[in-house]
Amino acid sequence: MSEQEKLEAPVDGDWPPEPVGQVRVRLLTPTAVADLRGPTVCEVDTPEQAQAQIDKLGPDPQVGDPVANEERFVAGVRKRNVAIALLLMDQAVVSGIGNVYRAELLFRARQNPFTPGRELPEEVVRALWHDWVHLMSIGVETGQMLTMDDLSPEDLARAMASRDDRHWVYHRTGLPCRVCGTPIAMQELGGRKLYWCPVDQA
Template sequence: MPEGHSVHRIARQFARSFTGPPVAVSSPQGRFTAGAARLDGHAIVQSRAVGKQMFLEFDHHLWLRVHLGMYGAWDFAGDIAVDPVSPGERGGRAAKVVGANEDSPWSIGAPRRTRLRMAESEQLQPEINVWPPEPIGQVRVRLLTPVAVADLRGPTVCEVQTIEEVDATIARLGPDPLVDPDGEGRFVENVRRRNVAIGQLLMDQEVVAGIGNVYRAELLFRARLDPYTPGKDLPTDVARALWRDWAYLLKLGVETGQMLTMDGLEGEDLERAKASRDDRHWVYHRTGEPCRVCGTPIAMAVMAGRNLYWCPKDQV
């Protein structure tokens, strides 16, 4: 499932490539035909991400709300400028960048007529030869401008909302550090008033917005916290430190396009971490492997419907 940094990057992609001109909105799959008709022909004036939810405002005061869920993804194509990210993370074939002296397909600001898939990770795919490209797969909604197209597949939520409905949706979410830089107090209160394991609370989007399975495991290890500690038992300073670490990791993820949760890496260790997910996390997805700090086998259990990873020795 895409976590908060991915959704913020998707919102930035829309802001960069889709605001301004009128947008042709359709539903090739047919499941969003009525909603598409309400937005068709209007311009996007704003894109917003809050936690795992994204909102596109159109010039007639209606919004498109999207939650990608477990299987959703956006495919972008056309003359789009792509945020930089490690080549090892993108995968797929690199497209040739259009522009003088631009040899790297990862350069920021370089226009290209290609495909870019954005979900949990990002994949730069081959250049396209026909404009507009044919929809691939079950496309719930297509947003098309003269130079760019965005196709949405497999979302949990895709609906048109009024500003009142958008405000009500956001009001139900916990704080997001990139939206609520002063949300530390609300996060601490949300955690410390509940007799629920902190490993479960971090996955509750009404407690804090944007954290998913990877960030949950890594934040708890970085804090050396037992995932089963009730939120009400966390000292205030520990809860504050969790929020601040989440703000740091989220900003880093948005800037780099990666969930790189191990600090202090240098040289070959850093290059391996950039190229492979297996080398960039402390505990996530490392069941039975030795803890990188103490050597104890990493444990795994199901919590809040997802696999939880932690070190039984260091996280006590």
């Protein structure tokens, strides 16, 4: 999933704001703008083509039967001899996990991103799904990709104000791991940057 940003019109100031980064689609109203940046694919489809693409998608924690969705996710991961970091970005396996959530889910699970899906114990795969559901609920509630739990009021305010304070490993190449102090690693995988802690996720 690509990165999305939604902004609301300020009381005073220029509107709309200038695009930031590689904006592929901008949805604009008099009071709000949503920018789609860096998608893997960006096409204009007919309604029929769009539905055909939707029908190919894996389960989404916000849509459909939660029990059936979890079972589809577990089955989709555990039958593949593909690195879990790649499976989490495969929209046929699970809908909506983008690069931020991929890195953060794997760190929160202390899971090596290169472990093949079929080698992961079922309870680990289920825990990943439950954490994804949890993080999505936080995202819906806050409007932010906030992946650090149990923050003090001061840390939460900082995280809401700055993207740099919202994540464990994402976009933190070379910075110390927030848990063990090891420099966060980054490598291209599946055409996207993967971030992880080489110690906590060994």
